[in-house]
Amino acid sequence: xxxxxxxxxxxxxxxxxxxxxxxxxxxxxxxxxxxxxxxxxxxxxxxxxxxxxxxxxxxxxxxxxxxxxxxxxxxxxxxxxxxxxxxxxxxxxxxxxxxxxxxxxxxxxxxxxxxxxxxxxxxxxxxxxxxxx
Amino acid sequence: xxxxxxxxxxxxxxxxxxxxxxxxxxxxxxxxxxxxxxxxxxxxxxxxxxxxxxxxxxxxxxxxxxxxxxxxxxxxxxxxxxxxxxxxxxxxxxxxxxxxxxxxxxxxxxxxxxxxxxxxxxxxxxxxxxxxxxxxxxxxxxxxxxxxxxxxxxxxxxxxxxxxxxxxxxxxxxxxxxxxxxxxxxxxxxxxxxxxxxxxxxxxxxxxxxxxxxxxxxxxxxxxxxx
Numbered sequence: 347x348x349x350x351x352x353x354x355x356x357x358x359x360x361x362x363x364x365x366x367x368x369x370x371x372x373x374x375x376x377x378x379x380x381x382x383x384x385x386x387x388x389x390x391x392x393x394x395x396x397x398x399x400x401x402x403x404x405x406x407x408x409x410x411x412x413x414x415x416x417x418x419x420x421x422x423x424x425x426x427x428x429x430x431x432x433x434x435x436x437x438x439x440x441x442x443x444x445x446x447x448x449x450x451x452x453x454x455x456x457x458x459x460x461x462x463x464x465x466x467x468x469x470x471x472x473x474x475x476x477x478x479x
Numbered sequence: 480x481x482x483x484x485x486x487x488x489x490x491x492x493x494x495x496x497x498x499x500x501x502x503x504x505x506x507x508x509x510x511x512x513x514x515x516x517x518x519x520x521x522x523x524x525x526x527x528x529x530x531x532x533x534x535x536x537x538x539x540x541x542x543x544x545x546x547x548x549x550x551x552x553x554x555x556x557x558x559x560x561x562x563x564x565x566x567x568x569x570x571x572x573x574x575x576x577x578x579x580x581x582x583x584x585x586x587x588x589x590x591x592x593x594x595x596x597x598x599x600x601x602x603x604x605x606x607x608x609x610x611x612x613x614x615x616x617x618x619x620x621x622x623x624x625x626x627x628x629x630x631x632x633x634x635x636x637x638x639x640x641x642x643x644x645x646x647x648x649x650x651x652x653x654x655x656x657x658x659x660x661x662x663x664x665x666x667x668x669x670x671x672x673x674x675x676x677x678x679x680x681x682x683x684x685x686x687x688x689x690x691x692x693x694x695x696x697x698x699x700x701x702x703x704x705x706x
Contacts, residue, residue: 431701442540442650446548449514449534453552456526456533 487549543654592634
C-alpha cells in the first residue's frame with residue numbers, strides 16, 4: 347500500500363510538471379486545439395460507450411470506470427483552466443499595450459502655454475483636428 | 480542637469496496628496512511625469528497649471544503598468560535618469576540626490592531605496608509592518624534571487640540604459656518583484672540607499688494589506704511558469 351501511494355504521488359507530480367512544462371515551453375496554438383479536441387473526444391466516447399470506461403479502468407488498475415472518468419476530467423479541467431489563464435494574460439498584455447499607446451499619444455504638459463506641449467500631444471491634437479475637417 | 484532626471488509618479492485616486500508630492504519635485508528642478516491610472520477623483524484637476532507631464536490611462540491597469548507607461552514616456556523624451564516615486568507623499572524629494580549618486584559616479588545601473596539601512600528610518604516603520612516586510616524580503620529573495628534589506632519600496636533610480644532593459648509585464652503590484660528578476664537577468668549593477676519614509680494615516684491606508692501580499696505571490700509564481 348505504502349508503495350502504491352508513493353507511485354501515485356510521483357505520477358501526480360509528473361503530470362503537474364508536464365502541464366507546466368507544456369505551458370512554459372512547448373505551447374502552440376495547434377497543440378492547444380488538439381488537446382482540447384482530444385479531451386472532448388474522450389468525453390463523447392465515454393458517453394456513447396460507458397462500459398469502455400470500466401474496461402479501461404481495469405486496464406490501468408483503477409477500480410471503477412466512474413473513478414477513471416473523474417481522474418481524467420480533473421486533469422482535463424486543470425488543463426483548460428491553465429489554458430484560459432494564459433489566454434487571459436495574453437489578452438491583458440494586448441489591452442495594456444493599447445491603453446499605453448493611447449496614454450502616450452495624449453500626453454500633455456499641464457500649462458496653458460501651447461508651445462510647451464509635447465510633440466506627441468501636438469500631433470495627436472492635430473490628427474484629431476484633421477479627422478473633424 | 481535636473482531636467483534630464485525624470486521622476487515618474489503612478490497615481491490612482493491621489494487627489495489629496497499628489498499636489499504636495501509634486502511641488503517639491505518641481506522646486507528641485509526635476510522633470511515630473513504623472514501617470515494617472517484612470518483615477519475617478521480630482522487627480523487631474525489638482526495638478527492643473529503645474530509644469531508636469533500628465534498621462535492618463537484610458538482604463539485602470541495597475542501600478543506596474545503605470546510605471547512602465549511613465550518609463551516609456553521618459554525614454555521618448557530623452558531622459559538620462561528615471562526615478563520611481565510614490566504619489567502618496569511617503570517619499571522625500573531631497574532623497575533623490577542621494578539615490579542619484581551611485582548612478583552619476585557610474586557605480587551602479589539601478590539604485591533601490593531601503594527603509595532598513597538607517598536606524599532612524601527603521602524607527603518610522605510600524606512594528607507589524609516591519610515584521611511583514613522581513614517576511615517579504617525573504618520571499619523576494621527566494622523567488623527573484625536578489626537579496627535586499629527592504630521589499631516593495633517604490634523608490635528607485637535607474638539610468639537610461641537600465642530602464643531600456645526593463646519591461647514590466649506585471650500590471651499590478653507584483654512589478655516590484657518582477658523588476659528585481661529583470662535586474663538580475665539583465666545583469667544590471669544595483670545598490671541600496673537609505674530613504675526616509677514618512678508614514679501618514681493617508682499613506683498607511685493606501686499601503687499593502689496582507690491579503691494583497693498573497694495575491695502578489697500567486698501572480699509572481701504563476702507568471703514564472705505560465706506564459
